[in-house]
Amino acid sequence: MEPPLLIEQGDTITPNPNLSSFVHPFSFTKNTNRKRVFCFGGSTTLGVPFEKDQKITFPGQLEKFLSASGEEVEVINLGGASFGSDHVLALGLEALQYEPDFFVIYSGNNEFFNHIINLEQSNQNWTYQPQPTFHLLAYFQMFLFSKTAREIQQTQQERWNTLLQAHIQNSEDVDEINRRRNDSIQNAVITRYIRNLRELNKSAHNKNVPIIFVVVPSNLYTPPAISIHSPTLSSTQKWEAELSLIDIENPSCQIKLDILTKQNPWHAYAWYQKARCAQNHNEPHQQDRVAALNLDMLPGRPNQIMNEHLLKSEFPLFLFEPKPEDFHDSCHLSQSGYQTLAKGISAEIVSQWNFSQQKILQSP
Numbered sequence: 001m002e003p004p005l006l007i008e009q010g011d012t013i014t015p016n017p018n019l020s021s022f023v024h025p026f027s028f029t030k031n032t033n034r035k036r037v038f039c040f041g042g043s044t045t046l047g048v049p050f051e052k053d054q055k056i057t058f059p060g061q062l063e064k065f066l067s068a069s070g071e072e073v074e075v076i077n078l079g080g081a082s083f084g085s086d087h088v089l090a091l092g093l094e095a096l097q098y099e100p101d102f103f104v105i106y107s108g109n110n111e112f113f114n115h116i117i118n119l120e121q122s123n124q125n126w127t128y129q130p131q132p133t134f135h136l137l138a139y140f141q142m143f144l145f146s147k148t149a150r151e152i153q154q155t156q157q158e159r160w161n162t163l164l165q166a167h168i169q170n171s172e173d174v175d176e177i178n179r180r181r182n183d184s185i186q187n188a189v190i191t192r193y194i195r196n197l198r199e200l201n202k203s204a205h206n207k208n209v210p211i212i213f214v215v216v217p218s219n220l221y222t223p224p225a226i227s228i229h230s231p232t233l234s235s236t237q238k239w240e241a242e243l244s245l246i247d248i249e250n251p252s253c254q255i256k257l258d259i260l261t262k263q264n265p266w267h268a269y270a271w272y273q274k275a276r277c278a279q280n281h282n283e284p285h286q287q288d289r290v291a292a293l294n295l296d297m298l299p300g301r302p303n304q305i306m307n308e309h310l311l312k313s314e315f316p317l318f319l320f321e322p323k324p325e326d327f328h329d330s331c332h333l334s335q336s337g338y339q340t341l342a343k344g345i346s347a348e349i350v351s352q353w354n355f356s357q358q359k360i361l362q363s364p
Contacts, residue, residue: 088107181295
């Protein structure tokens with residue numbers, strides 16, 4: 001998308017029409033007497049699956065908590081479906097023109113998604129077929145578009161899976177002892193992510209705008225988005241057939257999954273099933289869940305290594321640690337999850353604004 005992403009119409013700022021399929025409609029004035037907070041990120045910032053009711057989203061609830069102090073506050077939601085750190089940086093640099101008092105960044109779920117799309121565009125063997133409404137179709141009005149959403153999701157997963165399998169073919173790309181990826185795609189994604197956040201952090205600091213980066217939570221409780229096969233696997237169809245026949249309620253599942261994960265140690269879903277099998281039979285399972293997370297190839301469950309880099313960075317961070325019930329799905333939050341996130345961020349903001357923190361924390 002070409003800048004500007006924020007369009008001036010007199011004294012009113014609205015999104016570039018090219019953003020209309022990604023964001024919830026917003027408008028704000030150039031100048032304001034109120035405190036102004038901008039929130040940036042992907043579909044979790046947008047508020048999926050509650051994006052039609054912005055009061056439930058974390059920016060909407062953040063405005064409620066901050067306004068409870070008696071101050072006049074507006075929170076502007078610049079989150080968009082499938083937005084990654086590239087989009088956050090571009091929007092953030094433009095938003096610095098419009099009297100921000102605070103930036104909140106919740107980005108990390110879509111880094112692999114956007115990098116893979118860039119890979120596809122640069123690969124002459126692939127014809128770029130943009131699917132910008134993937135998240136929207138998957139979550140907007142499912143009762144009308146459920147078939148289309150499933151078809152688009154399946155098509156996307158097949159494209160990503162094939163592309164990734166073509167790019168990641170070396171046995172060195174996965175540390176099979178520690179069950180972690182170490183491929184060039186992952187390294188490039190992390191480098192790009194940290195670089196974008198560092199540039200935005202520096203620009204905000206130069207403008208004296210406080211900023212916090214939410215450490216996006218890792219969800220160990222839902223299936224991996226995309227799993228790929230080890231290059232040494234002789235027959236993927238036979239292996240997949242064996243995996244599909246395993247009953248994780250049967251005590252013998254552990255033995256069978258031990259064999260399958262040794263045959264195909266790159267496959268995230270096999271480790272996820274192994275964790276579920278162990279949990280069902282009161283065996284240790286956390287290590288296998290983390291393996292599934294670290295081997296997952298696509299967005300929806302932020303990679304643990306990406307978070308580790310973020311935690312080692314110089315950025316001002318907010319560590320969000322939701323409970324399993326705070327997740328709506330692999331990356332989006334439940335209503336209680338959004339509320340918990342908003343309340344935690346509000347406490348961080350008021351500590352810097354000297355608001356009446358007691359009033360805010362007592363808000364329902």
